[in-house]
Amino acid sequence: MAAVMLGRNVVLSGVSCGVISSPRGCPDWESSSVRVSLERPGVAALPGSSGRRIAAQPSGRWALRAALKELSVDNDVVALPTRNALQVHKVEKRKSGDDQTGKLSEFESLLEEKSEELSQEVALRSQNGIAIYLIGMMASGKSIVGREVAKALNYKFFDSDNVIESYEGGKPCREIFVLLGETKFRNLETKALQMLSEEKCLVVATGGGAVCKVDNWKYLNGVTVWLDVPVEDLVRRLNKTGTETRPLLSGKCAKSELSRLMRERRPHYAKAHCRLSLKALAENLELTDVGALTPTAIAVQVLEEVKQALQQEKYIPPPSGH
Ligand SMILES: Nc1ncnc2c1ncn2[C@@H]1O[C@H](COP(=O)(O)OP(=O)(O)O)[C@@H](O)[C@H]1O
Ligand SMILES: O=C(O)C1=C[C@@H](OP(=O)(O)O)[C@@H](O)[C@H](O)C1
Known part of the structure; x- marks a missing residue:
């Protein structure tokens, strides 16, 4: 002793x-x-x-x-x-009283640890690395969280909207949508996803409507994660950024249109290997609300969900050379 x-x-x-x-x-x-x-x-x-x-x-x-x-x-x-974000958070919370800042800074170091755990899990199953596809409604955080996940894993990051823009000489998606119409926009989206499906070691933020086209699923060649964000939080975010870049909301009441789209799309999103409910995550972490979840905290949970999907063989990476 x-x-x-x-x-x-x-x-x-x-x-x-x-x-x-x-x-x-x-x-x-x-x-x-x-x-x-x-x-x-x-x-x-x-x-x-x-x-x-x-x-x-x-x-x-x-x-x-x-x-x-x-x-x-x-x-x-x-x-x-392993430990998950929740276990760690509980320990930290006990140590630091109810200090939200303390809690959230812990996620910075957890991100590193979780990415190491996931990398080890991936290495056991694939020599080529994997791809992670974030799906969910517009403004659900696919891009901001996806970037963090990619950086932590040292993977490439793609936003399928940006790939579409590159096909059209860099025109913003909103303009492409308006000029070419939704059908042509969706065809370009399929082309982008097909191109990305060839790659490994990447994180893709898909467009909010991408998964509604059944054919697109064959190009989601990796672990799919649904960022499930309550409509009221989407509205809150969009109120901050403005809805000008969101052609589907143009001239409409954001809240009712997002609610309608969510109802229509939910069955498609639910096909993902993992569902990350931000409401449940915020509750588990005893945060005041979804708005208190930083992109880093969400990225930590994405890494955990993907690791579990691999461990539970919800997604089995193809053998090397495929
Ligand atoms: N967890 C978060 N905390 C704070 N702001 C967020 C969070 N997630 C998303 N946002 C903000 O909401 C907006 C939409 O996020 P974005 O990542 O572009 O969503 P998506 O790619 O799903 O459309 C951005 O302005 C982003 O900064
Ligand atoms: O929900 C949708 O149908 C769309 C979402 C947008 O992408 P984000 O989800 O990245 O905002 C973009 O693809 C386009 O405006 C259509």
């Missing part, structure tokens, strides 16, 4: 958190400290990859058990294979 040094030790409403510095003379521990949180009776979670590495080793488990005894907690030590 002398080998283990306890740093902080907080006990809050039956939950204990301690920071244990790496002990001297225990060669298979790395030098960084590890946070131990007792999330439920009998289980000590070891957040982070260093924690998991330590718990995977008998000497690490022994030392942690001893440390927990010193915290007067009779717990076993197990290695949890």
Whole structure:
């Protein structure tokens, strides 16, 4: 037990958190400290990859058990294979009171960790990497979140609207929509998705209506994630940015048109491998509302959902060379 040094030790409403510095003379521990949180009776979670590495080793488990005894907690030590945003958030929340800023900054480091976990999962299943397709209503955050996901994974990012624009000499989508009409716009969208379907190691933000054309699904050649955002939050975002770039809303009441489109499109979006409900995520994280979810927090959850889709074999990457 002398080998283990306890740093902080907080006990809050039956939950204990301690920071244990790496002990001297225990060669298979790395030098960084590890946070131990007792999330439920009998289980000590070891957040982070260093924690998991330590718990995977008998000497690490022994030392942690001893440390927990010193915290007067009779717990076993197990290695949890992963943690999700919610687990981490709960620990952080206990530590920082109800500080939303503290909670959200945690997602910055989680993004790195989650992308590492997903990369490992992908590497087990495919030598070529995968593609991730974000689907959902206009203003659901496909572009802003997609960029973060791509950056974290070191993948390329494409917005299918931008690809369409490149086909038409850089004209904005809204103009293409108006000048050529919706049918031609949709044909260009299919062409863009077909081109992107050849690529791996990329994240694609699809146009809000792309998945309504059944034929387009064969080009969504990867894990599909539906960013499910309540209509009132879409309206809130569009009120900020203006609706000029959204031809489908032109001359209409945004709220009623978005509600109508959502009803019509929901069955198409529901075909995605993963549904990420922002309402549920905000509730789980005990945030005030969907508007408090940063793109980074959402990107963390996208990475987690994609990892689970691979683990549960909802999506099986094609064999190498395909
Ligand atoms: N989680 C978020 N927090 C703050 N602003 C957001 C969030 N998600 C999207 N937005 C804003 O809403 C608008 C639409 O987002 P965008 O990523 O372009 O959506 P989409 O690609 O689905 O149409 C942008 O102005 C963006 O900055
Ligand atoms: O919902 C739609 O049908 C559309 C959404 C837009 O893309 P975003 O979802 O990126 O805004 C764009 O493709 C076009 O205006 C049509």
